[in-house]
Amino acid sequence: MAYNEFLSDRIHQIFREKRANFYTKKMMGGLCFMVDDKMCCGIHFDKKRETDLLMARIGEDAYPSAIKKNGCYPMDFTGRPMKGYVFVSPDGFDLDEDLEYWIQLCLDFNPMAKSSKKK
DSSP: OOOOHHHHHHHHHHHHHTTOOEEEEEETTEEEEEETTEEEEEEEEETTTTEEEEEEEOOTTTHHHHTTSTTEEEOOSSSSOOTTEEEEOGGGTSSHHHHHHHHHHHHHHGGGSOOOOOO
16 A cells, blocks of 8 residues: 555645755655655555554654654564654644644754665
8 A cells, every 4th residue: 555645745744834855755665754865754554553654763862752642652663663763653643733743853853863875
């Protein structure tokens, strides 16, 4: 299944409002939003839950308080959670202000994030 176009449009709108320099890249069966050539956030369809999830790269400092939020849980593809990343289920980003909260956390962390090495 493809990623949720409506959620993609909502995220695009937030990035435009914040005047973020971003582009999208199809990855892992979903859509990633890249800021300064670094993965910032994304949309992932979870086959087990049969729902779209927001993948948020928020960093290890923001993680302890963010994980307590409604709909947030560790990002885990392989049985081992990735540090500084979380998944947020739709009940955690249904409201525009909730989605903006998560995108802002991602944007706040982005300058400190390491970029992937170019091939």
